[in-house]
Amino acid sequence: MRITIILLLFGFLPFCSCTSSGGDATADSTASDSGQSAEAPSLSSASRDTLTVPRSYLMGQFEPSEHPDFSPIAIEHADRGGLYLRTDAYEAFKKMYAAAKADGINLVIRSATRNFASQKGIWEAKWTGARKIEGGQDATVAFPDPVVRAKTILKFSSMPGSSRHHWGTDIDLNNFTNEWFESGEGKEIYDWLTTHAAEYGYCQPYTAKGPARPNGYNEERWHWSYMPVSRPLTAQAERELTNEMITGFQGAETATEIGIVENYVLGINPSCRE
Numbered sequence: 201m202r203i204t205i206i207l208l209l210f211g212f213l214p215f216c217s218c219t220s221s222g223g224d225a226t227a228d229s230t231a232s233d234s235g236q237s238a239e240a241p242s243l244s245s246a247s248r249d250t251l252t253v254p255r256s257y258l259m260g261q262f263e264p265s266e267h268p269d270f271s272p273i274a275i276e277h278a279d280r281g282g283l284y285l286r287t288d289a290y291e292a293f294k295k296m297y298a299a300a301k302a303d304g305i306n307l308v309i310r311s312a313t314r315n316f317a318s319q320k321g322i323w324e325a326k327w328t329g330a331r332k333i334e335g336g337q338d339a340t341v342a343f344p345d346p347v348v349r350a351k352t353i354l355k356f357s358s359m360p361g362s363s364r365h366h367w368g369t370d371i372d373l374n375n376f377t378n379e380w381f382e383s384g385e386g387k388e389i390y391d392w393l394t395t396h397a398a399e400y401g402y403c404q405p406y407t408a409k410g411p412a413r414p415n416g417y418n419e420e421r422w423h424w425s426y427m428p429v430s431r432p433l434t435a436q437a438e439r440e441l442t443n444e445m446i447t448g449f450q451g452a453e454t455a456t457e458i459g460i461v462e463n464y465v466l467g468i469n470p471s472c473r474e
């Protein structure tokens with residue numbers, strides 16, 4: 201087993217930007233709180249269709265600022281400092297940003313990579329009522345039943361361990377309401393993205409619900425995903441994730457009954473999987 205791991209690591213070396221020895225970075229490592237071993241090999245584009253990452257990475261158990269495949273987002277592209285993306289996704293975004301700018305469109309990243317700890321903070325704030333949910337309600341009062349409460353929060357927020365924001369491939373742009381994208385500057389931005397984002401590898405995973413996308417989160421016109429990496433990671437999630445793995449936060453006991461993996465992780469715009 202040890203020899204196999206060493207051979208695997210040497211096999212990755214031509215493509216790997218890893219700065220640490222990565223002795224524990226096996227392809228099937230399980231989630232851990234340390235997250236230090238969660239290193240994805242940086243594969244060439246030709247290899248991306250078979251890209252796999254450690255399961256700890258898939259579930260957000262790592263620190264983006266310490267990960268060799270991630271880069272800080274420049275303040276000119278975001279509404280604040282301290283945001284991170286995978287470098288390949290960010291390079292593609294920068295090309296898209298420049299093309300949009302030339303067309304008079306100003307893209308602003310509002311959120312990017314959020315690891316398990318970050319998503320747990322968001323989820324538990326809503327779960328416990330510390331943060332009001334959409335509509336201004338305290339979820340503990342309005343929805344005492346755990347499954348109903350979880351499904352309500354899930355309209356817009358992922359359970360920790362199941363978010364595409366863990367992957368460093370997904371960004372939220374400009375404004376967090378669908379209505380904003382229906383007129384004026386918002387409509388111009390959304391029209392530009394729906395016409396051009398695919399040229400840069402970006403796709404909107406949470407389109408309007410309907411026959412093509414019956415399950416999962418509500419529509420999010422602000423959320424865009426870098427397909428060359430997120431597509432193989434979606435396929436890996438389909439192969440490897442189970443609802444029982446979604447644990448480690450308040451309300452996680454509802455994950456299996458709700459079917460987080462099949463309905464939410466995989467409940468995306470089909471064209472983002474092709």
Ligand SMILES: [Zn+2]
Pocket residue numbers: 365370371372420422423424
């Ligand atoms: Zn998002």
